[in-house]
Amino acid sequence: MPTDKHTSKKSYAGSKVLQIDGDSLQQGVSVDCVIFGFHDGNMKVLLNKFSYYTQWMLPGGFVGKEESIDTAADRVLKNRTGLENVYLKQFHTFGDWKRTKLPENEEMLILRGFENPKDREKHWLMQRFVSIGYYALVEYSKVKIETNEDEEIAWFDLKDIPELYSDHNEILEKALYTLRIRLSISPIGYELLPEKFTMTEMRIIFETILQKKLDRRNFQRKMLAAGLVYKLDEVSKKFGVKDSALFSFDKEKYEKALTDGFLILE
Amino acid sequence: MPTDKHTSKKSYAGSKVLQIDGDSLQQGVSVDCVIFGFHDGNMKVLLNKFSYYTQWMLPGGFVGKEESIDTAADRVLKNRTGLENVYLKQFHTFGDWKRTKLPENEEMLILRGFENPKDREKHWLMQRFVSIGYYALVEYSKVKIETNEDEEIAWFDLKDIPELYSDHNEILEKALYTLRIRLSISPIGYELLPEKFTMTEMRIIFETILQKKLDRRNFQRKMLAAGLVYKLDEVSKKFGVKDSALFSFDKEKYEKALTDGFLILE
Incomplete structure (x- = not known):
């Protein structure tokens, strides 16, 4: 359950993320951001949830064909938090072949306009994504959450993370593991x-x-x-x-x- | 210049890597392996070079649509060295949008059967690849280099690495940087x-x-x-x-x- 929530009607990141323009996007690749903040004595992570969709997920996005992966991650972070030039670091790429073959994916695809099963079969959105994980360390008070009617965004306590979409719990665990290694040096x-x-x-x-x-x-x-x-x-x-x-x-x-x-x- | 060279006529990794079967491959994603060995008092890296092609490169390969990225890296390593179950670790993903837009790429594409510029324009092989870097630490004496007429494979001294294909020098540098961080812990x-x-x-x-x-x-x-x-x-x-x-x-x-x-x- 989110510990606090900001709702703004300003259209920004959410719907842009859901609108698929296959020609301008690099197929089969996405970025997912684990955004850490600290507030009221707790480490927190920023999560988002699309409307009609059951699970929370890490804020992510597609990568443009003519966009570097680091730039895509910067864009995702800026769209959700308003922040630029913050500490954002690639930490691991997730590419298990089963990672986007989970049942929840079906619902997401209907949202994306694939109501007819025939349209889906060979579409790249139906196939495995390789997702490049980034983590960000941000100053909580400077984050201005941007959201719209399609998408809810909220900070969650790290000790109170729900079951997330796809392998996103695993991505979050790996980000924390990376921070532990980093803290030892x-x-x-x-x-x-x-x-x-x-x-x-x-x-x-x-x-x-x-x-x-x-x-x-x-x-x-x-x-x-x-x-x-x-x-x-x-x-x-x-x-x-x-x-x-x-x-x-x-x-x-x-x-x-x-x-x-x-x-x-x- | 390679410090030693093994040439075997056994058809194995090389031609398989060059034969592009778009339907079974994940478009726009590849793996590249930095394979470190130690011999005669020198750290060495395994490189390969395709026939008629001017530059050496890190051994790499495509990822199958129904293949996990880690499995693809294991396969590349086994195909080139005969080794299984060795220390192989993902370290960084390279996705600058210009990374495969270098002039050398043209020559590679002709090798891959794209003689006609018209065939290329929208083909995924002409577009940026996101490449997931893995490094391996292997025992030199156990490596049985497998090669074929399309492909030369050789160990190079780390202090004598030529200018490699695309951003492969940068990938090698980042692998070494990762080892330095690892050695500090x-x-x-x-x-x-x-x-x-x-x-x-x-x-x-x-x-x-x-x-x-x-x-x-x-x-x-x-x-x-x-x-x-x-x-x-x-x-x-x-x-x-x-x-x-x-x-x-x-x-x-x-x-x-x-x-x-x-x-x-x-």
Whole structure:
């Protein structure tokens, strides 16, 4: 169940995605984006659902014949979130031959105008898609969800993801696995957190990705020792009754750690 | 220039790859394999070249409509090397829209039977391919190169790679980059080395991937301290006049390091 929902009538990404213009599209290839955000102490993922369609899915799209796959992923992200120039990275391509042969696909094809089974048989939309997975780390407050009457878009808590369309749960799992590997060699957080944040917010991001509890004091000590963050002269009352210290990233040291490597010692 | 060459008349991979049967293939998608081996103190890559064609390329192939992309990569590897069940891993998908619009492509298409420019215009072979890159780490001595009159296959020294077809140099670079990232979190070597090897051979693999010289004594000390390898009661006369100690991997500890992580501290 979505934890919050934005509905706007502005026509944007949704219907464009569903309108199939076979001549301008690269057949058999799509991109799917796993868009991570952080809000209210939870890691979140952006999902969409087309009207009359039963399952939520990762925001995705087709690739134009004269469009690079990275550009297609940028376009999908911009159409759904309004964001440009954010951290968006290809992580894995999904091409099991059975991946789009699931029963749900039928319903999707009717939506796309293939009511008559005879029209479908040899059409590329009826065949397996190879989908290139991208993940994005975005600052939640900067996301302006764009939607239309064909499509619902909402943030879901990572711990509360429903059964998704096709192999999209597997794509999401693989994106998280990629983040875990990445966190073992370089820091994560800058793209997800606002300018000022509490150490608890940063620790929750690490815990969610690593899928284990981290010691609160050790975590703060290590982050400060690594010089990645510095303490501000301000406090936040956001979390409970006690004032929480606010921190900010040292951009220069953070960039250096991205290049040189950074080890999470547990 | 190839450092060694095997020529066999047995018809196998080559001509099968060139014969295009559009109905059974997934249009617009291919796999390319970067196959790494180690021999005579050098990291090597397997390349192939079709007859009448000017440039060497990474061994690749099309994907069947009812074939998973991983299975297609396995098939390409087996066809060229005779190997099955080896370390083969997807690392990146290449989909720049200009990638197969290079002048060389023309020549390839004539080989494929498109002499008449009119036949080509709308054919999927004339359009951009999205190619899924895989890398393999194989034991050189176990590779039985299969080739035919249409196709030459040879090992090239990694330091002596010519200008390859299309964006294949870029694909090779990205595979090496992936190995560098991998080496910073888990060991490499087991798949590439014979059962008994010298510490120099192992160090050269690390040096080639990390693209820097490593201190000979420190390297040996660290590998032994990590318990990844153990010293055998045998020596090798392969390298120069002095006997070199032989080592073997501790398979159990190696597997554990693959799972738990392993840090190259320099």
